[in-house]
Structure formats: structure tokens, C-alpha cells
Amino acid sequence: MEWKPSEGNKIEVRAQATLYEPRGDYQVIVEVMRHAGQGDVYAAFLRLKAKLEAEGLFRPELKRSPPKYPKCIGIITSLQAAALQDALKTLQHRWPISPIVIYPTSVQGLEATASIAQAIHTAIQRKECEVLLLIRGGGSLEDLNAYNDENLARIIRTSSIPVIAGIGHETDFSIADFSADIRAATPTAAAQHAVPDLIETRSSVENLTSRMNGSIKRLTYQSMQYLDAVSRRLLHPGNRLTQNRNRVIQLETGMLKSVDYRIQQLKHELALKKIRIHNQRPNCSAKRIDLFNALSAFDSTMMAKLVIRKGRLESALRSLQQLNPENILSRGYCIVRTDDGIVISDGRAVQPGNRVKIILKSGNLDATVNSVNTSDSMY
Numbered sequence: 023m024e025w026k027p028s029e030g031n032k033i034e035v036r037a038q039a040t041l042y043e044p045r046g047d048y049q050v051i052v053e054v055m056r057h058a059g060q061g062d063v064y065a066a067f068l069r070l071k072a073k074l075e076a077e078g079l080f081r082p083e084l085k086r087s088p089p090k091y092p093k094c095i096g097i098i099t100s101l102q103a104a105a106l107q108d109a110l111k112t113l114q115h116r117w118p119i120s121p122i123v124i125y126p127t128s129v130q131g132l133e134a135t136a137s138i139a140q141a142i143h144t145a146i147q148r149k150e151c152e153v154l155l156l157i158r159g160g161g162s163l164e165d166l167n168a169y170n171d172e173n174l175a176r177i178i179r180t181s182s183i184p185v186i187a188g189i190g191h192e193t194d195f196s197i198a199d200f201s202a203d204i205r206a207a208t209p210t211a212a213a214q215h216a217v218p219d220l221i222e223t224r225s226s227v228e229n230l231t232s233r234m235n236g237s238i239k240r241l242t243y244q245s246m247q248y249l250d251a252v253s254r255r256l257l258h259p260g261n262r263l264t265q266n267r268n269r270v271i272q273l274e275t276g277m278l279k280s281v282d283y284r285i286q287q288l289k290h291e292l293a294l295k296k297i298r299i300h301n302q303r304p305n306c307s308a309k310r311i312d313l314f315n316a317l318s319a320f321d322s323t324m325m326a327k328l329v330i331r332k333g334r335l336e337s338a339l340r341s342l343q344q345l346n347p348e349n350i351l352s353r354g355y356c357i358v359r360t361d362d363g364i365v366i367s368d369g370r371a372v373q374p375g376n377r378v379k380i381i382l383k384s385g386n387l388d389a390t391v392n393s394v395n396t397s398d399s400m401y
Contacts, residue, residue, distance in 0.1 A: 023055065025057075025193065027055065031057070032057065032058035033055055033056065033057060033058055034055070034056055034057070034058045035050075035052045035053075035054065035055045035056075036052075036053050036054040037050045037051055037052045037053060038050070038051045038053070039051075057162070057163065063163055063164055063167055064163055066170070067163070067167075067170050067196075067197070070170060070172055070175075070197055071197060071200065073172075074172065074175055074197065074200070074201070075200070079175065079176070079179055079200075079201055080200045080201060084179065085203045085204070086184045086203045087184070087203070088152070088153040088184040088186065088203070088204070088215070088216060089152050089153065089184075090218060091120075091217075091218065091223075092117075092120055092151075092152040092153045092216065092217060093120060093121075093152055094120060094121050094122075094123060094150055094151045094152055095113060095120050095121070095122050095123070095151060095152070095153055095155065095216055095217065096122075096123045096124075096125060096145045096150070096151035096153070096154045096155065096183070097109060097110075097122060097123070097124050097125065097154075097155045097157065098125045098127055098138065098141045098142060098145070098154060098155065098156050098157070099124075099126075099127065099129060099155075099156075099157045099158055099209075100126065100127065100128060100129045100158075101124070101126045103129060103157075103158060103159055104159055105157045105158055105159040105188070105208075105209035106124070106157070106209075108208075108209050108210045108213075109155060109157055109188075109209045109210065109212065109213040110122065110213075112210050112213035112214060113213050113216070113217060116213070116214065116217050116218070116219050116220055117217035117218060117219075117220055118220065119220075120217065123145075123150055123151055125141040125142075125144055125145055126141070127140070127141040128168075129158045129168060130161070130165055130168060131168070134168035135168045135169075135171040135173075135174055138156070138168065138169070138174060139171075139173060139174050139177050142154070142156075142174075142177050142178065142181060142185075143177070145183060146181055146182055146183060151183060152183065152184075153183065153184050153185075153186060153216050154181070154183050154184070154185045154186070155186050155188065155209075155212050155213060155216055156169075156178070156185055156186070156187045156188070156189065156198060156202065156212075157187075157188040157189065157209035157212050157213075158188075158189045158190065158209070159190070159209065160190040160191040160194055161190060161194075166189060166190055166194060166196050169187075169189055169196035169197060169198040169199075170196050170197045170198075171197065172197070174197070174198060175197045175198060175200070175201040176201075178198060178201045178202055179201045184203045184204075185202045185203050185204075186202060186203065186204040186205075186206055186212045186215050186216055187199045187202035187204070187205050187206065187212065188206035188207070188208055188209040188210070188211055188212025188213070190208075191207070191208060192207040192208065263346070266342065267342075270335075270338065270339065270342070273335075274335055277331060277335070281324075281328055281331075284324075285324065288320070288324075292317065299313070348383065351381070351382060351383035352383045356380050356381060356382050357380070357381040358378050358379070358380050358381075359378065359379045359381065360372070360376070360377075360378060360379075361377050361378075361379070366378065369394045369395060369396045370394070370396050372391050372394060373391065373394065374391050374392060374393055374394060375390065375391060376390070376391045377389075377390055377391075378390075378391060
């Protein structure tokens with residue numbers, strides 16, 4: 023059974039009466055027990071539950087989850103119900119930042135079902151709440167009979183707002199409980215299902231904020247390191263040309279210094295030789311003539327080598343100047359790019375009608391391709 027009998031309950035039973043002959047005592051063997059006077063109500067409840075369940079009205083896949091952080095909460099109950107105060111206290115303690123709208127209704131009596139349905143319709147039409155709490159305190163099966171209505175069950179199921187039912191105590195069940203999106207054991211439990219706990223949420227937000235700040239700092243540091251590395255590797259073409267020009271000047275200066283040093287060294291050696299010859303005072307005019315001839319040949323050779331090396335240096339400078347893109351453009355050449363900035367080196371890369379940009383030494387031209395000749399001839 024779904025309830026536990028206790029002394030003083032009025033009950034109805036289906037039983038078999040027998041006589042224990044040795045003592046003359048009657049025995050009653052009970053097969054079915056129910057509250058007295060509630061047999062028809064409970065039977066109607068079971069019939070309606072079976073009907074709606076067969077239609078699939080209680081399928082789990084139809085249930086919706088209420089928003090985790092509702093902006094507004096609606097409560098459908100009686101203003102005099104103790105369940106309302108319990109729910110309000112729970113909501114105020116767990117999530118005081120969400121406003122609460124109360125849709126007053128009767129919860130017991132002949133007009134209760136229509137009043138509850140009208141309250142749900144009002145909440146749906148006003149569209150001011152993100153979740154509805156359908157709550158009521160405990161009572162007998164007859165007291166809760168207002169929530170065992172087929173029309174009310176269908177209204178709850180088709181509601182555009184998720185409904186959390188907290189009707190009666192933990193052992194009480196109604197058709198509204200089965201058709202609601204969430205069935206809570208008590209009105210207090212329904213309020214707990216509707217909102218998160220503020221303390222836990224604040225702790226979670228602080229934890230996430232700390233993790234986010236750490237991630238931002240880490241990503242910022244990594245980005246700065248990457249930017250520094252890229253900046254060190256990045257070199258402007260003008261700077262590269264300047265470096266190459268300075269390198270050529272350094273090589274030229276070094277070469278000239280080497281030649282001058284060698285000449286001075288040779289002159290010093292020659293002076294020493296002249297001193298030795300003068301000290302020996304050779305008396306040989308032929309040797310003197312040969313010496314002057316050797317000196318003349320040496321000067322001619324050194325000058326020739328100097329001319330050759332200067333010629334090589336001038337040739338290297340001319341080659342460097344010829345490779346300079348600005349000099350190439352000044353000779354009448356140009357650079358053709360697509361609208362995306364891609365350099366066109368093959369006529370097959372464009373089609374008639376494409377827009378291209380022609381870069382000259384001074385100024386740019388925007389042009390349209392009229393025709394494409396893919397032959398190897400330049401003209």
C-alpha cells in the first residue's frame with residue numbers, strides 16, 4: 023500500500039471471515055484495504071492516471087528543465103496556505119535576487135480546479151515568469167482531489183512555462199504531479215528545485231573568476247612573448263638593404279686598408295733592403311737598374327690588382343643596384359597584383375574582366391583585364 027494504517031483510521035477492507043472453532047474466535051483475512059469513503063475517489067484517480075499515461079502525457083521526454091537562474095518566479099497557491107510561507111522563506115534564503123509573482127487561487131473545494139487552471143492561464147498570458155511553482159500543503163485524497171483533473175493536467179502539460187509541482191507531503195501523489203515538468207516531495211522542495219543556492223553560486227562564480235583571471239594573465243604573457251619573438255625576427259626590406267649597403271662599405275674599407283697596409287709593409291721592407299744595399303755599397307750599376315725595374319714592376323702589379331679589385335667592387339655595387347626593386351620599376355617595369363594582393367606572374371592566373379592593380383615606381387593603376395595571352399612570347 024502507498025500508506026501506513028494506524029490506530030483510529032476509518033478503513034474499508036475486502037476480507038474473508040473464518041471461525042477458529044477451538045476458541046470460538048472469528049478471524050478476518052484482509053485482501054484489500056483503503057480509507058473509508060475514499061474508494062470511489064481513489065478508483066477515479068487510478069483510472070484517470072492510467073488513461074493519461076496511455077496517451078503518453080507523462081513521458082519523460084516531454085519534461086522540460088526550468089532555467090538555472092530564473093529572472094522571475096511564479097507561485098500558484100492560496101494566500102492563506104502555510105506552503106506559501108515555506109516556499110517564500112526558501113526562495114528568499116536561496117535566491118533573493120529574483121522577483122516573485124503570486125497568482126492566488128483556491129486549493130480545495132468544488133471551484134478549486136477551475137481557479138487553478140485560470141491562474142495558470144493568467145501566468146502564461148502575462149509572460150512575466152520563467153518558472154511556475156504549483157504548491158499546496160498536505161491533506162487527504164479528497165483534499166487533494168482538485169489537482170486530479172484531466173483538463174488541469176493537459177493545461178500543465180501544454181504550458182509554455184515549466185511547472186514544478188509540490189503538492190502535499192512526500193507520500194502524496196496527484197495527477198498534477200505526474201503531468202508537471204518536475205515533481206517535488208514538498209512545497210519547500212519545489213522552491214529548492216526552482217532556484218540555485220546563492221552561496222554555492224557565489225563560490226562557483228568566484229572560482230570561475232579566479233580561473234578566468236589566471237587564464238587571461240597566462241594568455242597575455244604568452245602573447246607578449248610571441249610578439250617579442252616575432253618583432254625580433256621581423257626586418258623591414260629597407261633595413262635589410264641598409265645592412266647590405268653598410269656591409270659592402272665595410273668590405274670596401276677593409277680591403278683598401280689591407281692594400282694600404284700591404285703597400286706600407288712592402289715599402290718598409292724595400293727601405294730596409296735599400297739600407298742594407300746602401301750599407302754594403304754595392305758597386306754594380308746593373309743591380310741598381312734591376313732593383314728599380316723590380317720596384318716599377320711591383321708598383322705596376324699592385325696598381326693592376328688594385329684596379330681589378332675596384333672593378334669587382336664596382337660590379338658588385340652595380341649588381342646590387344640592379345636587384346633593387348625601385349631601380350627595376352624606374353626602368354619601366356611594374357608589379358601586377360590581384361585585388362587580394364597576390365603578385366601575378368602567370369597570365370593564366372587571371373581571367374578577362376578581373377580587376378588588377380599595377381604598381382609603378384611612382385603611383386598605382388587600377389585596371390581591368392580585357393584579354394589574356396598565355397603564349398611564351400613577351401610581345
